[in-house]
Amino acid sequence: MTTGVVLNGNDSDNQIDATVRLAHEASEAGLRSAWFGQTVGVDSPQLAAIVGREVPGLQVGTSAIPVFGRHPLLVSSQAQTAQAATHGRYHLGLALGTKHLTETGFGIPFERPIARLREFLTALRQLTETGHADFHGELLTATTALPARVPGAEAGVPLLVAAMGPQALRASGELADGILPYLAGPRALAEHIVPAVTAAAEAAGRPAPRIVALVSGVVTDDAHAVREKATERLAFYEQIPSYARVIELSGGRRAADVAVIGDEARVAAEVQRYRDAGATEVVFSGTEIAGDRDRRRTWDLLGSLAG
Structure with missing residues (x-):
């Protein structure tokens, strides 16, 4: 069974340096994975890519990026870059987020979250598996006039969802990896x-x-x-x-x-x-x-x- 930790280097002079130090400690302790929360501060896929390069023994993952306020084309670019940087050790976690943070932070309505999650996962999987997308949903459109494949990224970044409610679990079981x-x-x-x-x-x-x-x-x-x-x-x-x-x-x-x-x-x-x-x-x-x-x-x- 894999065990891991969420690394938090917030209380430091340099969050990136502190997180890398913690990641080395975690690896030396025998832990198999390190995960990074997504806030309005540090960009978690970038942080995961840096840690994964610095500490080759660790799987690294994001837990989790809200789908509101993001687009599959941009998230795919982040995820594939992190996966190429870590030679296939990056795992992308997505979340619905919350009504309060979505509407106060992004100024957009928190509407039809399950439908948005389904469309986001569908378009994102096209992008990460093939480097192309031709998706036209009710809430999202994702098309590629140019290839969206990042050389060095394996096909199919693992997609995980911070799902716990019945509808989110159903969508995750059908469209995600976990x-x-x-x-x-x-x-x-x-x-x-x-x-x-x-x-x-x-x-x-x-x-x-x-x-x-x-x-x-x-x-x-x-x-x-x-x-x-x-x-x-x-x-x-x-x-x-x-x-x-x-x-x-x-x-x-x-x-x-x-x-x-x-x-x-x-x-x-x-x-x-x-x-x-x-x-x-x-x-x-x-x-x-x-x-x-x-x-x-x-x-x-x-x-x-x-x-």
Whole structure:
């Protein structure tokens, strides 16, 4: 089973340099993948390309780029460039985003998100697999007067979606290679998420989807204090309906209720629960909240579980 981490070098003088240093540490700990969130700051595909060049042992991925405010032609260019730079080790994660951030940040209406996701994935796969597109949808048009293939990029960048709701899971199973659920505990995965996306993939004649479970967690001896920090940090997600729903389906009330916090034995047992629930890969985020010592403990444990 692959294990990985979300790298966060935000609190530094140079985010790129700090992230590369963290990536070297993660690789040395035995971790197999590093993932990068997309904000309005650093460009995550560029960051993934840089890290992938600097740390050849790591798979690198974006988790995740919202489809609102982007176009498949531009995202394909970013993804193929990152894949060529890393010699096939880049994985592209997409997301619907949120109504609030879409409408306040981009000034565009958050309308028909599932339809937009379907059209985006359809056009994007044409571009990444063939270097050409001739797509005319209701919401998007993507055509190529010139080839859009990046030399050195393998055909078919892996496409993953941060999907957790029924409609998004259906679209992802039919059109993507897997999903990136976050704050979805083992119960939600086993009972709702994995069956839905797997059934959609089977019905579409596609291979079994990858389930890259993004888990907020850390190894620590001070679980109470770290959980308090996690409660404060993760409270934002409780205001977003899709996250609130999946937290409830996981048996939690607050987002921090599904965080994995404790000593090595407890965290290892929880990682196994995710695997039993259908996760093909487990990626930890938020490991920095407990400090460098506990972050390293967390990474060492996850590295030992990578095989």
